[in-house]
Amino acid sequence: MSDTPSPPPKIMAAKKMRDLMTTYYLEALSAAQNHRQVAWITSGGPVEPLVAMDIIPVYPENHGAMIGSAKMGEDLCAKAEDMGYSGDLCAYARSDIACAVVKGGPIGGLPKPDMLICCNNICGTVLKWYEIQARYFQVPLFIFDTPVCHTGYTPEIAAYVKTQVNEYIAFLEQVSGKKMDPARMNAVGKLSYEGQRLWQQVLNTTAHKPSPMSAFDAFFFLALIVTLRGTQIAVDFYKELIAELEQRIKDGIGVVPDETYRLLWDNLPVWHRLKWLSDRFSAHQACLVADTYTSAWCGALKYMDENNFLDSMAEAYTRIYLNIGVDEMAEEVLKMIRFYDIHGLVMHSNRSCKPYSFGQMDIMRIVREKTGIPVLMIEADMVDPRSFSESQIETRIDAFMEIVKHKAGRS
Amino acid sequence: MKEIKRFHEAASQLADTAARIRRTGRKIIGYPCSYAPEELIHAAGCHPMRLFSSGHGIVQAENHLQSYCCSVVRGILEDSLAGRLDFLDGTMFPHTCDSMQRLSDIWRMNGAYEFFADLALPAKLNTPNSAVYMESVLARCKADLETALKISITDADLAASIALFNRIRTHLSTIHDFYSRHPGQIRGSDMNALVKGAMIMDRDEAAALLADVAASLRHMPVPDTPVTRVVLSGSVCDIPDLFDAVEAAGGAVVGDDLCTGQRWFDGQVAEDQPPLTALANRYRERVICPSKHAGLTTRADHLISLVNKTRAHGVLFVMLKFCDPHAFDYPYLKECLDAKGIRSMALEMDEGYRNQGQFSTRIETFIHML
Numbered sequence: 105m106s107d108t109p110s111p112p113p114k115i116m117a118a119k120k121m122r123d124l125m126t127t128y129y130l131e132a133l134s135a136a137q138n139h140r141q142v143a144w145i146t147s148g149g150p151v152e153p154l155v156a157m158d159i160i161p162v163y164p165e166n167h168g169a170m171i172g173s174a175k176m177g178e179d180l181c182a183k184a185e186d187m188g189y190s191g192d193l194c195a196y197a198r199s200d201i202a203c204a205v206v207k208g209g210p211i212g213g214l215p216k217p218d219m220l221i222c223c224n225n226i227c228g229t230v231l232k233w234y235e236i237q238a239r240y241f242q243v244p245l246f247i248f249d250t251p252v253c254h255t256g257y258t259p260e261i262a263a264y265v266k267t268q269v270n271e272y273i274a275f276l277e278q279v280s281g282k283k284m285d286p287a288r289m290n291a292v293g294k295l296s297y298e299g300q301r302l303w304q305q306v307l308n309t310t311a312h313k314p315s316p317m318s319a320f321d322a323f324f325f326l327a328l329i330v331t332l333r334g335t336q337i338a339v340d341f342y343k344e345l346i347a348e349l350e351q352r353i354k355d356g357i358g359v360v361p362d363e364t365y366r367l368l369w370d371n372l373p374v375w376h377r378l379k380w381l382s383d384r385f386s387a388h389q390a391c392l393v394a395d396t397y398t399s400a401w402c403g404a405l406k407y408m409d410e411n412n413f414l415d416s417m418a419e420a421y422t423r424i425y426l427n428i429g430v431d432e433m434a435e436e437v438l439k440m441i442r443f444y445d446i447h448g449l450v451m452h453s454n455r456s457c458k459p460y461s462f463g464q465m466d467i468m469r470i471v472r473e474k475t476g477i478p479v480l481m482i483e484a485d486m487v488d489p490r491s492f493s494e495s496q497i498e499t500r501i502d503a504f505m506e507i508v509k510h511k512a513g514r515s
Numbered sequence: 516m517k518e519i520k521r522f523h524e525a526a527s528q529l530a531d532t533a534a535r536i537r538r539t540g541r542k543i544i545g546y547p548c549s550y551a552p553e554e555l556i557h558a559a560g561c562h563p564m565r566l567f568s569s570g571h572g573i574v575q576a577e578n579h580l581q582s583y584c585c586s587v588v589r590g591i592l593e594d595s596l597a598g599r600l601d602f603l604d605g606t607m608f609p610h611t612c613d614s615m616q617r618l619s620d621i622w623r624m625n626g627a628y629e630f631f632a633d634l635a636l637p638a639k640l641n642t643p644n645s646a647v648y649m650e651s652v653l654a655r656c657k658a659d660l661e662t663a664l665k666i667s668i669t670d671a672d673l674a675a676s677i678a679l680f681n682r683i684r685t686h687l688s689t690i691h692d693f694y695s696r697h698p699g700q701i702r703g704s705d706m707n708a709l710v711k712g713a714m715i716m717d718r719d720e721a722a723a724l725l726a727d728v729a730a731s732l733r734h735m736p737v738p739d740t741p742v743t744r745v746v747l748s749g750s751v752c753d754i755p756d757l758f759d760a761v762e763a764a765g766g767a768v769v770g771d772d773l774c775t776g777q778r779w780f781d782g783q784v785a786e787d788q789p790p791l792t793a794l795a796n797r798y799r800e801r802v803i804c805p806s807k808h809a810g811l812t813t814r815a816d817h818l819i820s821l822v823n824k825t826r827a828h829g830v831l832f833v834m835l836k837f838c839d840p841h842a843f844d845y846p847y848l849k850e851c852l853d854a855k856g857i858r859s860m861a862l863e864m865d866e867g868y869r870n871q872g873q874f875s876t877r878i879e880t881f882i883h884m885l
């Protein structure tokens with residue numbers, strides 16, 4: 105290819121989404137003035153009962169991603185280290201713990217919580233992190249304990265998690281002083297289900313060649329299904345986004361000019377290097393079409409009953425991607441490789457996230473054995489830039505792409 | 516004391532220890548964490564053996580676990596892959612921290628031993644529903660053992676095992692109590708060996724030997740030598756050098772909040788309750804590990820009361836690098852100690868700590884400061 109192709113048009117919905125997020129954060133930040141309660145909740149936590157009870161959910165992890173993208177992670181992480189926290193701890197936790205004290209970050213800190221909801225389906229880190237914040241803010245903490253399903257969802261686990269759905273609602277009723285309205289809960293459950301179904305549909309569009317968006321776009325558009333899950337806003341937005349993506353498919357618009365290679369990303373994004381990484385891969389006509397991370401917010405749809413949300417919620421929230429065995433995770437990766445017709449797997453070995461990263465090397469071996477596609481592992485951290493070696497990673501990406509090209513027979 | 520030598524050897528000559536146990540016909544089930552239901556394994560006619568990293572260099576585990584994983588998890592996997600644990604018939608993984616959670620998967624997927632079980636323990640221990648769940652996890656574990664071994668474990672079997680382990684705990688508590696009240700009479704490395712050995716060797720043998728040790732203490736002269744009294748708190752700790760370093764500096768470890776120490780043997784399993792209920796209660800009520808939750812101040816309250824009880828002059832935090840649960844708790848625990856005017860110091864140790872002894876100078880400075 106001699107002439108550089110012109111960059112594809114931007115996805116228009118991005119602006120709308122930015123506005124929606126701004127509105128959401130403004131509402132959250134002014135909650136106290138409007139006599140509304142705020143709950144901090146983990147990203148994989150059951151948010152629907154909060155929405156049904158008109159409590160504003162706030163996600164420290166989404167905030168962590170914002171801190172990372174705004175390249176404010178290093179300062180906040182260093183501040184946490186000054187407070188005595190080890191630099192080897194999850195950078196979301198470190199930056200949030202520091203932020204609560206110094207009111208830093210891109211929006212001057214999150215609104216003070218009235219309660220904390222911690223679901224440990226993603227990691228044990230959140231348990232420790234939320235204990236720390238519960239002591240700091242002196243607010244009640246509810247732990248939604250979802251035992252790991254190493255080899256399946258046992259009847260014991262099912263019974264235990266179900267009892268906690270009731271405990272959870274009782275907790276919310278007590279802290280908010282209001283009763284939960286079952287009809288409203290049903291409606292929110294339906295919206296949540298619908299939102300997740302649409303999110304899956306958004307992600308599915310990238311199976312098309314060329315792909316109308318990339319995993320980097322998905323990392324961006326993810327924010328709504330995390331923060332506004334269970335609302336009409338999310339449902340309406342994703343419908344619009346799907347329409348736009350489908351139009352791009354019709355018009356033959358690919359996000360990477362001359363897309364030739366299709367890659368799968370594993371683990372959280374490197375928030376502080378999104379553009380850099382995206383450019384590196386695009387330069388090789390490679391598009392990261394999918395990732396294992398953003399699909400976590402629709403991966404459990406199969407366990408969900410939209411007409412009986414509360415009852416099915418226990419299983420759906422327990423059997424999410426990070427709360428299953430590594431072998432089952434490898435199966436999911438293989439499925440994605442087939443569905444998206446992937447030429448290479450890029451694994452982000454994320455120093456922040458042990459449950460996501462340990463086991464990756466076994467998944468790598470399985471993928472190599474079962475598909476023969478090349479796998480690249482780069483070590484970084486999603487928020488803290490201090491463990492990112494740009495020149496080394498650049499060299500490794502270039503070498504990896506040579507192998508991908510060679511294997512795909514197009515070099 | 517010659518008995519103590521046996522405990523040192525049980526750990527240092529692990530393969531021999533295992534061979535002797537196997538000759539008695541007991542299968543050996545290993546586990547990496549003190550939340551494993553040893554009594555249940557024992558009642559199934561097997562030998563429960565706590566796994567410690569041997570500290571050999573990491574070679575094969577490099578292919579499974581990144582460098583930012585704690586040395587316990589990497590070390591145990593290395594021992595397994597290198598064949599140093601070939602005497603095992605099976606392993607059991609209680610759910611605790613994220614690293615251990617993934618070790619369990621990796622272990623199962625690369626499995627070399629006949630029997631494997633996960634114990635999906637609750638993370639929160641202070642609600643009635645989690646108590647019910649805890650017991651149901653133990654019941655499942657019992658059923659898994661029964662199916663795998665084609666046996667049935669009766670309540671009488673369980674009661675006998677519980678009684679045996681209670682004896683071990685009682686003896687250890689007696690010895691530790693003496694050790695703590697008369698610092699300098701039993702060396703810290705010996706006390707540590709008694710505890711570690713009792714997690715490894717044949718339990719009947721351990722109970723008998725510990726009874727002898729406890730009895731012999733009654734005749735021991737107790738001169739009063741003033742020492743600086745230190746409490747240890749932190750991750751897994753089986754480094755005899757550390758106790759030596761404290762003693763060389765004129766101090767003594769008089770108490771600990773370690774799962775390789777008092778957390779393991781303090782307290783009893785009730786013998787007047789249905790066995791599984793009693794076991795579940797013990798795991799919920801024992802001194803808590805930071806990977807579990809039983810309230811927001813539980814650990815600090817315990818640490819401060821331990822310091823008061825042992826009249827310790829300071830607290831030494833021993834933390835393994837990359838150990839998240841302990842690293843998260845440290846600033847808070849330190850703050851609580853500070854507020855009470857209790858001095859503390861943190862030592863972070865990485866994979867190479869065993870041979871380096873670089874912590875001696877820091878320990879010395881700390882002890883002299885107290």
Ligand code: SF4
Pocket residue numbers: 165194195196197226227228229230372456457458459460
């Ligand atoms: S990045 Fe990983 S360790 Fe950190 S909160 Fe998320 S799941 Fe937990």
Ligand code: SF4
Pocket residue numbers: 547548549550611612749750751774775804805806
């Ligand atoms: S510190 Fe806790 S999780 Fe780690 S081995 Fe000990 S009891 Fe288990």
Ligand code: SF4
Pocket residue numbers: 585586587588611612613614615750751806835837838839840841
């Ligand atoms: S509790 Fe700490 S030392 Fe123990 S296995 Fe987990 S990370 Fe390693």
